[in-house]
Amino acid sequence: MNLSNQTWVTEFFFLGFSDDPQTQLLLFISFLIIYFVTALGNLLLIILVLADSKLHTPMYFFLCNLSVADLCFSTSIVPQALVHMLTRRKIISFMGCATQLFLFLIFGCTGCALLSVMSYDRYLAICDPMHYPLIMTKKVCVQLALGCWVSGVVVSIVDTTFTLQVPYRGENKISHFFCEAPALLALGSADTYRAEKVIFIMGVVILLAPVSLILVSYGSIIVTVVRIKTTSGRLKAFSTCGSHLLVVTIFYVSAIMTYMTPKSSKEQGKLVSVFYAVIAPMLNPLIYSLRNKEVKRALRNTITKGQICKL
Template sequence: MNRDNHTRVTEFLLLGLSDDPQTQLLLAILFLGMFLGTVLGSFLFIYLVLSDSQLHTPMYFFLCNLSLADFGMSTSIVPQALIHMLTKKNVITFMSCSAQLFFSLSFGATQCLVLAVMSYDRYLAVCDPMHYSLIMTGRVCGQLAVGCWVCSIVGSSVDVIVTLCLPYQGDNRIDHFFCEAPVLLTLASGDTHKAELAIFFMGVMILLTPVPLILVSYTFIIVTVVRIKTISGRVKAFSTCGSHLLVVILFYGTGIISYMTLKSSKMQMKQVAVFYSVINPMLNPIIYSLRNKDVMRAFRNAVKRR
């Protein structure tokens, strides 16, 4: 698409992950399988938690929020990518790109904050069980969840505004499979320094600020678990917290690479984006379900009721 250098861009061309038709078909099949796995896994997990009274605890409440964020992240990106792979029509309007950018950022930021809150929840459950039920009341859990969603929406709005308020003229080819802030900045015609600083600052607030909380929480958790005398008690504590820590490492690691290192190579950014936007949302329900006896028990009970 040839455009005059002085014509404002009204649509973008997503170049995707590959130019080869066979590779695109294979990627489409893989993306579709992982998307269906994300949708089924997330809603099955939420259904099990809602239908089993023994799972009505703060930990599973936050896991439901995480599942919703996983579903939202995947839904905001994968269907559009599938359409482009299968129809070979890679055009996305400026408004659609803006919406995709906003929703993917919002759901991704929510995942970050919910994971941080969950680390605090696990800290209280393991290190201060006597006061756990007094601190993590239903009202407090609701306030923490709402706070995660609101902060994510506000932070994402800032990133979207500073990114899309820049002038976009001439080249409209996005070397990516969805609209992402660091990639869009490379197409901007004006000075992107302030926008990069704003995105970096929001990345510090959303991505890096919770990290000390997580590290401190798990330091105390590990020390407490090591002091547990019974082997069964240690195994139970490590099983619950190990799943959460694995998800934290996978998501935070890839997110920091994308949004805290804006000068990463294009191929690296696309590979990392595939992991945290497509693969990770599919893995989360599996990690939390297969390693959790309570969830598996709830699943067996649900099957028996059928």
């Protein structure tokens, strides 16, 4: 291929899911509802944790951080996707695409790290309750949360840098609904092996390592739960762990399929991305917190005292 006769790409065109108006409208309504629930659920959780002193515990501190990450994660993708579903020309500038990629990776990778820290927190609370207050101090919680955000920024910088270092000339149609590294690299005008290798290594750090910690933590939790004498106690613990693992499975399996599988398996990447980029941020507040009695109590108290209006 003669690259000298091709111009540098200044904008990208999203192919999206379909050109059919009815399908686009159906997708628009679905994504709008999901985003509304995502924003409402995460904002509500953040407000409740800030307003109710009884929720100032390590578990809800990490959940609050996860809600911030999820809200920003979803906002970096869905609003623009909604606009594109109502237009025929789904265009984004090169710098706009780079910005979306950078922000999307920061909040997504931070969420990955937070999920693993939350599993460790639950492991200590259930398997070693005597030492839990001594280990999960306020200082340690802040350090762990800060570490999650720093890791998200670092991975985002590395992935974005190597993705954008690939020359993009000529082809500018992205077979996706947002700017994601694998979809962008498919348009590269040069060898993308180096960038793909770096992204794979970052995937091991931010995907495989956290999911391994999660599996070990929940494995230990399950062993401890089995030893609970009361049936109601076991059922309650299994219900909680099961719902948590469901969200973790949806998020990590779809993310791993996108970032750590061969090119030949990425044709359906945009469909898989919907699970971890759109659906998971909606499920997290519903599964992790809004089903809990403590959060329901905090919601009733906050509404009664009128604290939501004051905030």
